[in-house]
Amino acid sequence: MAHNGETVTTTRMEPGEFGKKALILKVGNERYGLLLDNVVEVFETNTDLMCIPGAPAWILGLANNHGRVVPVVSLGVFWELETGSRSNHIVLVECEDESYGLAVDRIESMDTVSAEGPEVRGRRRCWHHGALLELIDPTYLTKELFARLDSEQSHAQVDGHGAA
């Protein structure tokens, strides 16, 4: 994973954009829409995830998708939301040659959404069936995830040297 620091470049969602398919997810009590641009597939994990020692808490482990091993990230833990029971459906995202799974509480549906309002930190408010939801840009999300991972790894190294 590459680390781009604070200056992240994303594919901007323009206001009044039509015809964008988004996956409607539920994380905690919030509903999110994930644009299908970087979504490869949704797969099911019938077995437990393989844990990664030393990994952050929001990386749940490794999942096997048709022989390809991908890390799985919990959006609820990452966004520090109150999460309910996690479903065994994992959304496989592929962005900038990086593949990872997103563990969500529930995949509600897939729908065409129209983005409303400006994009702020990769998120944009939009209406869906009379209710507001945040449309997430996978590219921005990927960068944010990798930036957090690099930051935590550097902190861990500093702490390790300090301890030594």
Add this chain to the structure above:
Amino acid sequence: MKLRTKILIGYLSTVCLCLCAVIVIFLTNPPHWVWFVVLMGSALLSCIPGCWWINVMGRKFHKLAFHAERIGAGDLRETVLSEKTAKPLDEMDRLAELLEKARVGYMRMLHAVRTSTQEAGSASYMLTELAKRIDASSREISRSMEEMARGADVQNELVDQTSALIAEMARTIERTSRSAEDAAKSSSEASVVAQSGGQMAGQAVDKMRGVFQGIEKYTERVFEFGERTKEIGAIVRVITDVAQQTHLLAINATIEAARAGDAGRGFAVVAEEIRQLAENTSRSAEKIAGIVEEITAGSQEAVKAVKESTRHLSEGRDQLTSIIEALDNIVATVTSGSDRVQIISRLAKEQIAGAKETVKAIENISRVAQKNAKSTEAVSRSAEAQAKSLYNVTTLSSEITELAGNMDKEVRKFRLDDDHGA
């Protein structure tokens, strides 16, 4: 020779001598002095046998007087007849003999009187003693009679009280008998009612058995329904899984169609339809699962309620069985009690008859006791009279004893031939 003969001979000899002297004088005519001498000689000569005889007579009279005096003084020891006068010759001897006979008879009589007096004294003494004893016995009898009289009075009172008590007891027994008859009737009615109740309870138990069988069948059906519902749940879970898989596949197909761009638009439409169908199926399956859960919960609650009801019914059946047994026992007890009450009634009637007989017998006893009391009073009066008579007898006996003593004393004044010394 008799005394008058002797006196006549003496008189005649004197007269003869005097005549002889007178004749001699007249014939001889002697001097006066001869006359005088002859007369005096003849007088003297005639006086000699007279004096001798007078002497003999005097001695005899003296002796008779002596004996008579001694006999008069009560001394009867000497015999009146001497050996010389063993043969009675004249009146004096005869008088002596008679005096002797009188002495002997007097002595015998005195012996007899003394013996009789002694016997009378001892008999009187014994009579006195006997009278004292009889008097003591009579007093004892009198006291006993008084006690008997008092006892008879007490007995009479007790008999009256007993009679009253037995009459009261008879009335109580009669009331008991009536109560026993009522109880017998009531127990017979109770027995009939209990038998009817037992039959009704038996019918209720039979009906309850039918209800139990129905409930058991119902429970089995509910169990079967629950099992079938679980099967439905399993099927619904399969459907849900299939729907989710379909949904997942539809999403993935949609994603693929979206990635294919315009070429995949038609496929995307189909995939979207499939996804919607899968969502509908999933929602319906969820609804079915919810309904199945509700049905399962309801059937479980129904089974639980049925089990509870069955348990209550089982307890009720047990209690009903216990009630039937209790009713049977009540019937048996009531029948037994009825028999016993009838026996009690019969016994009470017999007791009443016995009590009446007892009252009669006690009345007879009372009459007898009253008669006894009267007889006791009569005996007491007789005892009092007897005591008075005994007192008189004692007094008379004492007087007789005294008289016998006096008589003995008087008789002992006579000295008999067996008395010596004094």
